[in-house]
Structures are given as C-alpha cells and as structure tokens.
Amino acid sequence: MSIHRTHGVVLRTRKMRESSKIVILFTRDYGKISVVARGSLKPKSKFGSSLELFTRSAIIFYKKENRDLHTLSHSEILSPYKQLKRDVVKVAYASVIGEMVERLLPAEQPNRSLYNLLTETLKQIDLANRTQLEVVLSSYELKLLRLIGYGPHLASCVRCGRQVNQGAWFGLISGGLLCRACHDRDLNSVGLSNKALELLRELEAESIASVRERHSSDQYSREVSNLLNSFVRSQVGETAKIKSLDFLERIRDVSYQ
Numbered sequence: 398m399s400i401h402r403t404h405g406v407v408l409r410t411r412k413m414r415e416s417s418k419i420v421i422l423f424t425r426d427y428g429k430i431s432v433v434a435r436g437s438l439k440p441k442s443k444f445g446s447s448l449e450l451f452t453r454s455a456i457i458f459y460k461k462e463n464r465d466l467h468t469l470s471h472s473e474i475l476s477p478y479k480q481l482k483r484d485v486v487k488v489a490y491a492s493v494i495g496e497m498v499e500r501l502l503p504a505e506q507p508n509r510s511l512y513n514l515l516t517e518t519l520k521q522i523d524l525a526n527r528t529q530l531e532v533v534l535s536s537y538e539l540k541l542l543r544l545i546g547y548g549p550h551l552a553s554c555v556r557c558g559r560q561v562n563q564g565a566w567f568g569l570i571s572g573g574l575l576c577r578a579c580h581d582r583d584l585n586s587v588g589l590s591n592k593a594l595e596l597l598r599e600l601e602a603e604s605i606a607s608v609r610e611r612h613s614s615d616q617y618s619r620e621v622s623n624l625l626n627s628f629v630r631s632q633v634g635e636t637a638k639i640k641s642l643d644f645l646e647r648i649r650d651v652s653y654q
C-alpha cells in the first residue's frame with residue numbers, strides 16, 4: 398500500500414454500508430479513481446462537504462496495488478463551485494460534463510490536459526448565466542473529443558479536402574465537414590448553416606471563457622449543440638450512452654425562463 402497526494406473532482410458517489418461512501422474522482426495525476434471514504438456519511442465527518450458532487454479538492458489516498466478501489470484518508474476543498482450547485486440547470490449541464498469524463502475514459506489513466514479541461518469547464522459553468530451554458534457545453538465537447546482522439550475534421554471536406562466555407566454539411570459517420578459534392582456519400586450527414594459553421598470553428602479555436610463571454614443561446618448555438626450531441630452519440634454512444642444528455646435535452650427548453 399502506498400500513499401498519494403493529488404487534486405481531484407468528484408464525478409459520482411454512492412452509499413456503502415451505513416456511514417461510508419464510494420467516491421469516483423477524476424484526479425490531476427492518476428486519472429479516474431475510485432476510493433472509499435469511511436465514515437463520510439456521519440454528521441461530523443472529517444471530510445465535511447469536500448465530497449459533494451463536482452467539488453474540486455486536494456486529497457490524500459492509500460493506493461492498493463492490483464486493486465481498483467482505494468482508501469481516501471484526507472480531502473480538503475479547493476473549488477466549491479457554489480453558484481453551480483445552487484442552480485439545477487447548471488447541475489444538469491455539469492452532470493453531462495462529468496458523465497462524459499466518467500464513461501469515455503478508462504480507469505487510472507492519467508490525463509493532465511483533460512483534468513485541466515474539466516476544471517476549467519466547471520469554473521465557466523459556475524460563472525455563466527443560463528444563456529451561456531449551451532456554448533460552454535459545446536466548447537467542452539469539441540475539446541474533449543479532440544483530447545480523446547475523436548475530434549471532428551473542420552478545416553476542409555473530410556473526403557476530398559476541398560475548402561468549405563459555405564453550404565457545408567457535417568458527416569456524422571465520416572467525422573467532419575463535407576462539401577456539396579461529397580455530402581451524399583455519408584448516409585448520416587446534416588446540412589450546416591454558415592453561421593453555425595463559423596461558430597463551430599470559433600469553438601475549436603477559442604478558449605471556453607472567450608466563447609462564453611461572446612455568445613448567448615440562439616438558433617445557431619442550438620444548431621451546433623444538437624450537432625455535437627449527435628456526433629458524441631454516433632462516435633461513442635454505442636459503448637457509452639450518456640444518460641444525463643437525454644435529461645438535459647428534455648429540460649433545456651424551459652431553462653432560459
């Protein structure tokens with residue numbers, strides 16, 4: 398057994414026996430790990446509120462070799478993301494973000510870039526108003542797909558390489574833009590408005606903070622959001638159905654009021 402210190406974000410928890418819980422975290426140095434937090438459900442637990450969903454904490458845990466469940470000994474809040482936790486719509490968005498990390502990444506595979514993306518996205522959700530949440534999620538999805546090797550090809554037609562700036566299509570199977578001549582060679586292609594293509598390229602090039610400050614929800618952000626959600630489902634959905642995405646799509650139409 399060895400002792401380790403790192404930072405991590407709580408992705409999911411579940412009760413274990415009377416007073417303990419199992420916590421799944423995405424950590425800076427060890428990737429996704431599962432730990433037992435003994436006594437964490439007792440009223441005066443030493444863990445306090447550091448194991449609430451989406452909290453980012455500094456942790457110390459004991460790692461058991463050849464086991465996939467370790468023991469948490471200490472946890473201290475670094476980022477509570479209070480505004481996020483107070484808003485049920487923000488929680489729905491954060492659930493999609495957390496579930497994607499949990500389902501798409503294998504256990505205990507370190508990925509510092511992904512950890513940074515996760516914490517930056519939670520910070521931006523915390524800061525956002527409700528009309529900015531859609532572009533924050535789209536920006537995250539695009540960056541996440543890129544990091545895990547499923548990033549769509551947006552520079553030119555993915556089949557023939559021709560420049561596409563107007564009248565573009567997006568091939569969900571081909572994995573990127575298609576020109577007019579190539580679009581019917583992908584059985585699952587969707588037409589893309591020029592504004593949506595512009596936004597897609599901006600999401601790719603800019604930071605999440607920058608797109609959040611510049612964009613509110615409109616028909617183009619919705620078009621991009623629907624496209625990216627379909628793309629996530631077509632690329633990875635078979636093996637990892639993102640349940641919280643279905644829930645989010647049901648509630649988001651009433652969420653801007």
Ligand SMILES: [Zn+2]
Nearest residue numbers: 554557576579
């Ligand atoms: Zn083409």
